[in-house]
Amino acid sequence: MPAGDILRHPLRHWRWFTLAFVLTAGFILPWSGGAFRYVGDDADGAEEAGGASAYAQGVERVIDPIGLFEADEARRLSAAVDQARARSGARFVVLTTRGLRGEDFDRFASRFHGGWERATGHNDAAIVFVSPGDSLVGVSTGHDLPIRPTDAERQAIIERMKPLARQGEFEAAMMTGMEGIEDLLAKAAAPNET
Numbered sequence: 001m002p003a004g005d006i007l008r009h010p011l012r013h014w015r016w017f018t019l020a021f022v023l024t025a026g027f028i029l030p031w032s033g034g035a036f037r038y039v040g041d042d043a044d045g046a047e048e049a050g051g052a053s054a055y056a057q058g059v060e061r062v063i064d065p066i067g068l069f070e071a072d073e074a075r076r077l078s079a080a081v082d083q084a085r086a087r088s089g090a091r092f093v094v095l096t097t098r099g100l101r102g103e104d105f106d107r108f109a110s111r112f113h114g115g116w117e118r119a120t121g122h123n124d125a126a127i128v129f130v131s132p133g134d135s136l137v138g139v140s141t142g143h144d145l146p147i148r149p150t151d152a153e154r155q156a157i158i159e160r161m162k163p164l165a166r167q168g169e170f171e172a173a174m175m176t177g178m179e180g181i182e183d184l185l186a187k188a189a190a191p192n193e194t
Helices: 003-011 013-030 043-050 056-059 071-088 103-122 149-164 170-189
Strands: 091-096 125-129 136-141
Touching: 003 071, 056 149, 071 149, 071 170, 091 170, 103 136, 125 170, 136 149, 136 170
Parallel strands: 091 125
Antiparallel strands: 125 136
């Protein structure tokens, strides 16, 4: 073997390696636990300056990588998320995805909450989720919120969301999910009457 072949051999398949890397990253990254993006510059500085929690303001309210919502729908949802955050203290996020590719929603939500906690230091997110490719809607809350909905409570919210999503009214389905979680948070905050 000539000396030049030794140097060329390891690099001979670099195009295939690059293609495999790009395809793998493109498949894995959308499903990673850090499935949200930050829109603020300096979360710590904003928290000190405004007194309000900056991570709540710096994380996108509507994460719609598949373009499910029109611009005006996304604005209305974002405004509704802000209002829900102000009323309940929960960090609501509306999240869409093409499909979970066979992954269980609870596992997906757990990874999202884990990414949220690593990024913000708190696990106080309330996710309202739709996956049109799977015909799936869901809600999930982080463990730092005062409530952890029971399976029955969560299923009741989902059952109210499903008919709207089936009709293609995804904005209304997301609003219904937020209202359901807000109702549970309000009940948890209300004093117990005995």
